[in-house]
Amino acid sequence: MSTRMVITTKINGEPIEFLADSRDSLLEALRERIGLRGAKEGCNNGNCGACAVILNGRLTNSCCVMAAEVEGAEITTIEGIASPEALHPIQQAFLEEAALQCGICTPGFIVATKALLDENPHPTEDEARFWLAGNLCRCTGYDKIIRAVLKSADEMAK
């Protein structure tokens, strides 16, 4: 048996109430119940980071969180990174450095980079690589991605 539950959260700064099944993962709830399809399902088992969100200030894989767990929580998804006027400097740097090809991994990398720079605004290359070790990309190659991450840190420091 499963149950229906009303979950109250704040997503990207906005209070959101949604109806979830007690079996839903947060990733399923975001995509199917709330209509935020930016977080991607890559592996559905915690290994790829395509589903990354920031949950109560911590980088988290939303496929490894139950929707019911986010009652009362604050979540930032890829949809909350840009402002209505402009791309976030991280997004801009990913474009300029051609740090994406198919784009499946990109929301996860950008959210993970946001969480990194929130905590460590001037990461070394090693720190950036270690932080992003849980994000997999099958097409672009990590060097371009790391270049974009370090560039966005520089841009944001200006």
Add this chain to the structure above:
Amino acid sequence: MQALKYARAASVDEAVKLLQEGGPTARVLAGGTDVIVMARERRRHIELFVDIKHIDELMQMTDGADGLRVGAGVPLYQIYGDANITKTYSALAEATHVIGGTAIQGRATIGGNLANASPAADSIPAQFVLGGVATIAGPSGRREVPVTEICTGPGQNILQPGEFIVSIFFPRPAAHSGSAWERFIPRNEMDIAVVNAAVALTLDGETVTAARFGLGAVAARTLFVESAAAAIVGKPLTDATIAAAAAAAREAATPIDDMRGSIKQRKHLAGVLTEHVLRKAAERARA
């Protein structure tokens, strides 16, 4: 995902009650990094998740004069992120720092790593050598069990119906002690250990007065290697005694052949890693 309910426990007593009522298909939900995937892939029959992360006692970590108590809901990043823990309980900090990636470390717990009882679990050798004692709550109250006695086989532990781990306590190491943890994996991060090893030792001058060894991924459960300690305790730390401890570790290992490594490689690594962690821990003990 299979039929599954979720309950948030507000107290230890409520969690015990929920687990007891739920029976064998009720599971503690800590960081969820093992158990949610298991439920989704139907590797376990689970009908109820009991979320323990809203119980105050479980979210606390206290580093006191007598030792370190880690609540069973405390995520890994808080452990290795604490400079005092890194200095005094180095093996635990080193292991927790490389379990999964950043997103895993934001949620995963050492209680979950222990209860899940994977033979390759990375924090378990560190918990062993630091003398961890788990506080377990259950229908008939609380009991204290050394972490070396929790796991009984792959995915198997001693917890009885209605029981769960509330916290794990690590006594403060004596003066001139040091510990270290290391694993071998083919990549730099994000992989399951081919072998992992930890040691904690205490020195009096250059004489080893106490030592505890842990070895993972070389048997059906993490090994507490008393023969390695016997090879070195009471003796001076020399190349010869280090080699004797490493030989004891190699001997104690009874690994399997699988896609991650062969028996021969794993036995060899058990010795190599034991030597590495011994030298590193000794340096820390002297510092």
